[in-house]
Amino acid sequence: MSAKNRLLLALSILLLLLALGSLLSPFVLTHTVALWLRYEAQRSGLTITTSEIRAPFLHPVEILGLHVLRPGVGGAHFEMSAPHVEAGFRLASLFDRSERSRPLRSLRIEHARVVLRGRALASAGNVDWATLGSLLPEEFEISADDILCAQSLARVELHDTRISGTTRGSGALTIGSIELGGPYLQKTFADVHGVTRWQDGRLTIGAIRLLEGLSIDSLALDLRRLRATRIAAEGSVTVFNGNLRANLATERTGSTRMWEAAGSASGVSLSQLAPALGWTEPVNGSLRASKFSFRGDPRDLLHATASLWTELTGFNWRERNADVIMIGANYYERTVQLQELYIKQRGNELTLSGETSLSANWLNPDFRGDVSGSIGDLGEFAELLGAETDAFAGKVAIRGRVHAHERKVDGELALTGDALKIFRTPVDSLTARLTLDSPRMQLTQFELRRGEDFLRGTGQVDFSRRRTFELSGDSWCHDLSQYDARVPLLGPLTGTLFTQLDASGDDTNCTLTLGVQTDDAKGSAHGVLRDNALALDSCSVTINDITAAFSGAINFQDRKNITATFSPATELHFPQELESSANCLRGIALQQGDSGVPLSQMAITARQLTLADPTGATRTLSLCDKDEAGTQPLPLSVPARSPSQ
Structure with missing residues (x-):
């Protein structure tokens, strides 16, 4: 075959293949x-x-x-x-x-x-x-x-x-x-x-303008190592004369996907950023500087590492104000280290630092912490924590340390205050000292004073024995009307009051002994507190040298509707026509005599008093509110004791 014919044959085959293809x-x-x-x-x-x-x-x-x-x-x-x-x-x-x-x-x-x-x-x-x-x-x-x-x-x-x-x-x-x-x-x-x-x-994506003053300068997505399961991204944002930079990378190693993130911010105005991002609540202040980093698997934080440092100035949110809030923290090798939490608020300063280890026994971690603070305006500082400003006032100093290692705890905390207002109650001075000496925690001193009035207490808790505790305290008040104190049935309390309380127990029950004395009355009670209920095995009230004794129970299961029931331990009587003698009841009047209806049980629920006689018949009466008119005390008759008694 000639060369020309061979060329034509090859071209024909190629054309045929192309046609078939x-x-x-x-x-x-x-x-x-x-x-x-x-x-x-x-x-x-x-x-x-x-x-x-x-x-x-x-x-x-x-x-x-x-x-x-x-x-x-x-x-x-x-x-x-x-x-x-x-x-x-x-x-x-x-x-x-x-x-x-x-x-x-x-x-x-x-x-x-x-x-x-x-x-x-x-x-x-x-x-x-x-x-x-x-x-x-x-x-x-x-x-x-x-x-x-x-x-x-x-x-x-x-x-x-x-x-x-x-x-x-x-x-x-x-x-x-x-x-x-x-x-x-x-x-x-x-x-x-x-x-x-x-x-x-x-x-790379750039020049993205979201709002005036808020724009994404650059956003880069690196897929060059996608075959090796690695993705990286970095970005730069201009935020109202401030800037935000961040980079992120993720890569799979075996069955684990590792993440690396780092970022920084400076000069960011929160008052401009909040409405720009549509935050539903106004926030003021400036993010002066911030840095963060993270490396690890978010699903296995125990083996991750992280760091954070942030400084806020002129912060205001929900009526919470602070001149400076600074926090620095690290997390590595299952250890959280709070380098510093510093809060400055005009004349108030508080500094916290500490370190804790997240061990396998997370209920008993190693811990070290230090606190020091000088609070010149307690009301303003309480507002930062969410309380009402007018409920607190005065100066407070606090200093302490805590160290826990291998289930052993030691440390101390001292708190002093002057010219205070605590929950709207004026207090001239406050002193409290707490010591920790594993396995015991001791309240060596606690004292509140207001003029001649005082409240004192001491106690201890032993964590090695089912958290057993002992507590004792006493108080004296020369005029109860200054504190707006009130008790169901008794109503507002006035005059002098001396109380003494002793309590002991563990994490299952608590035994209480209470003694109370006023100008014209005194009382005592002894009972056991268990499962949101106080069982009183003895309770007595003495008014004008006449004593009435009771046993009973107080149920705290529903804190908004506390109920109390009392059964007389001595013979008591109440008048037959009690319900028509007044609009409501306030106080108790004891008198000698045996006239009236025998009392077998007395129950107090909300603003109602229910009296029961031995036949099971009951009478429900109203208890007076704070400013209700037309009141009278509950008269109870106590039969006179015979000379042999």
Whole structure:
């Protein structure tokens, strides 16, 4: 065969192969793409469905009705749907097996909907990052009608989003609206634009203006090591004359995904940032400087490391004010180290520092702490902690230390105060001293004074013996009317009062002994407190040398509706016509005599007093409120004792 004929034969065979390829390639490529999608779905724990796949010869592959689902806890973790996906492949990449090979020349996704919520199931397979890394296109254009990212405390929605990128120049980003939602946070940014650059697997987005004074200068997503399961991102934000910088990287090592994060901020105005982000409550002040870092697996915090340093100035939120709040803390090798928590508020200063170890026996961790403070205005400092300003006042100094190691605790705490107001009650001075000497905690001194009035107490707790404790205290008041003291049935208390209390017990019950004496009466009680109920085995009241004795119980199960029942230990009588003699009752009047109805039980509930006689008949009477008129005491008759008694 001549050379000319051989050339014609070769060309004919080539044309025949091209003709067969053009006829068979759509069929082969369509089924190849379908099989590959099914294979990758099984490997990665995904569910992938399509309505149709088209692969015209020498044209991009079209996937219609694409739906991707990844199961999660309580529902789908990741879900994406796109009516039209177009992927252009490079035939030359079939013969190039290097890591820099890019088989995907172009990618176009239209009208996608993406949902990311919660977390994936532990049984779900791992995503094949190497395959994703090999599918990074040279150019792309993606449009999404809705993108939702929802977690337990935050929600971000993007609507009408379009992003494009190419290695040959700049691309664009447009977002119709961005919605942020969460506790105390609700904000929408509309008509957001930016410029993109796509080069060697690194996507950079810049010049994103959200509001006047709030803009994202740059946001970079590094996918160059996606095949090695590593993703990195970094960003810079201008926040009302301040700046915020952060970087984030994540990489899978075996069965663990490690995260590295670091960031810094300075000069951020909280008063401008709060309304800009749609915070529902106003916040004032400035984030003068802040730094943070984290490295580890968020699902295994015991083996992570972290650090934080922040300084706030001129802080104000919910009527809480502070000139300076500074905190520095580290976490490493299961140890939390509070380097310093410093709060300055005009004449108030408080400093805390400490360290604790998160051991396997987390109920008994090692701990070390120090506290010192000089509070010149207790009311203002109490407001910072959420209390009402007018309920507290005065000066307080506090200093102490605590050290716990191997279930042994030692330390001390001293508290002094002058010219105080505590829960709106004036107090001239306060002194308290607490010592810790494992396994005991001792209250060596506690004393409140107001003029001649005082409240004193001492006690101790032994943690080695079911938290057994002992407590004793006494008080003296020369005029009870200054304290607005009131007791159910007795009403407002006036005159002098001396009390003495002794208590002892453990974590299951407490034995109480109480003695009370006023100008014209005295009383005593002894009982056991257990399970929100006080059982009184003896209780006596003496008025004008006439004594009435009771036993009974007080139930504290419902703190808003405390109930008390008493049974006379001595014979008592109450008048037959008691209910018509006054509008309400206030106080008790004891008198000698045996006339009237015998009393078998007396019950107090809210503002009602119920009296029962031996036959079971009951009478319910009203107890007086604070300023109610038409009152009278409850008259109880005590039979005179015989000379033999």
